[in-house]
Amino acid sequence: MKIKTQLLELCTKYADKRVLxxxxxxxLIKESIENNDKVSNEDDDSGNSKLLDDLEKNMNYLxxxxxxxxxxxLVxxxxxxxxxxxxxxxxxDSITFYIALSLGKVEVEDSEYYIISxxxxLGQLLKNRKKGDQFKFNEKSYEIKDVL
Known part of the structure; x- marks a missing residue:
């Protein structure tokens, strides 16, 4: 199905952009740490401490x-x-979801899709449901019209 391929490509580009x-x-953080080491002759490395924290956070995000x-x-x-x-x-009956990763609302070929993990x-609520099933999320009721 063409739209599923387009949505997957959009998700892949998003993930690739985040990784990059x-x-x-x-x-940049590694360069800053190296520059601080070259410039600083003092025993105080509190600047590097903050940079090392930022480095650890970014490595976790990566x-x-x-x-x-x-x-x-796997998709x-x-x-x-x-x-x-x-x-x-x-x-x-009101929204179309694509199950891949948490990206939110996107528009492809003049149609709106909500890309969710x-x-x-919500993904856990939808998991293993099928056409005709009804569910409630955030006080709103939905009926599944089709699963493609």
């Missing part, structure tokens, strides 16, 4: 972004399932 951003940030990218490799846009699974396009509260 964190890698660049880590390189790890999460890499996991996101690995998760996307099969041609997979057909009656139940909602990773990679499903879920059409309800299977691990999210």
């Amino acid at each position: 951003g964190y890698k660049n940030e880590i390189e 790890n999460d972004a890499n996991k996101m990218r690995e998760q996307l490799k 099969r846009p041609n997979l057909v399932s009656d139940n909602v699974v990773l990679g499903s396009l879920v059409k309800t 299977l691990a999210s509260p």
Whole structure:
């Protein structure tokens, strides 16, 4: 299905952009640490302490972004399932969801899609449901019209 492939590509670009951003940030922090080491002859390295904290945070973010990218490799846009699974396009009476990662609302070919993670509260609510099932989320009721 063409739209599922387009949505998966959008998710992949998002994940790749995050990975690249964190890698660049880590390189900048490493350079700053090296420059501080060259300039500073004092025993006080409180500047490096903050940079090291930032480095650790960004390395954790990079790890999460890499996991996101690995998760996307499991998505099969041609997979057909009656139940909602990773990679499903879920059409309800009011909203269409794509189950991949937490990206939020996107527009593709003049249609709106909400890209959500299977691990999210809404994703867990949709998991294994099928056409005709009803569910309630944030005080609003939905009916699944189709699972593609």
